[in-house]
Amino acid sequence: MSKPCSFSDWHGHAFEEFSLCTGDRAMVGQGGKRIAVPANVLFYYRRGVTHGYWNDAVQSPRFWVLHFAADSPAQAEFDFLRRDQDAFWTLSPGQVALFEDCYLKLFLEHTQPRRLREQAEATWLRLLFIEVQRWSESEN
Numbered sequence: 001m002s003k004p005c006s007f008s009d010w011h012g013h014a015f016e017e018f019s020l021c022t023g024d025r026a027m028v029g030q031g032g033k034r035i036a037v038p039a040n041v042l043f044y045y046r047r048g049v050t051h052g053y054w055n056d057a058v059q060s061p062r063f064w065v066l067h068f069a070a071d072s073p074a075q076a077e078f079d080f081l082r083r084d085q086d087a088f089w090t091l092s093p094g095q096v097a098l099f100e101d102c103y104l105k106l107f108l109e110h111t112q113p114r115r116l117r118e119q120a121e122a123t124w125l126r127l128l129f130i131e132v133q134r135w136s137e138s139e140n
Contacts, residue, residue: 001062007054013067016081017045018132020064020091020099027054030086037088040096044080044087044132051086064103068125078129080136089135102128 001023010029019028020042027034029052030043039061045051053063075081091099102124109121 001060002053002055004055004057004060008052009054010050010052012048012050013045014047015067015069016047017043017051018064018066018068018099018128019043019045019051020096020103021053021061022064022096022100024059024061026059026061026063027056029053030088038090040091040093042089042091042095042099042132042135044083046083046086049086064100066103066106066128074126074129078133080133081129087136089132091135095131095135098131099128102131 020040021028021037022039025036025038026041027036028043029035029050030045032050034054043051053061055061070078070081080087106121106124106128109117109124114120
């Protein structure tokens, strides 16, 4: 959980990122500007896109941050990975729970030296992509 008055100033990465904000409203940077968002918003930041967050004196959202590389086959299959603009979705409590569950499973596979861990990581990430694709289609 982030603390009041904490921040992560504008930055970008050489990889993609999901960032789910839960538990409190937040001020996030997207598309070159700061925007106020409620809890339970999932952001997708493309490689190289600058973003950040800035908490005021009372905000303490939890950010579930997942960095990943989307290969060409995934980009061809999942529309949300090809968007020209930054994307975000307000999630239902059930969708938040599903994201958090996939996140924790990915974290476990990534941090524990277990047999077939790379295959499990790739599978959980693919399942998460499928869910995010469905969420992106339901916004239309």
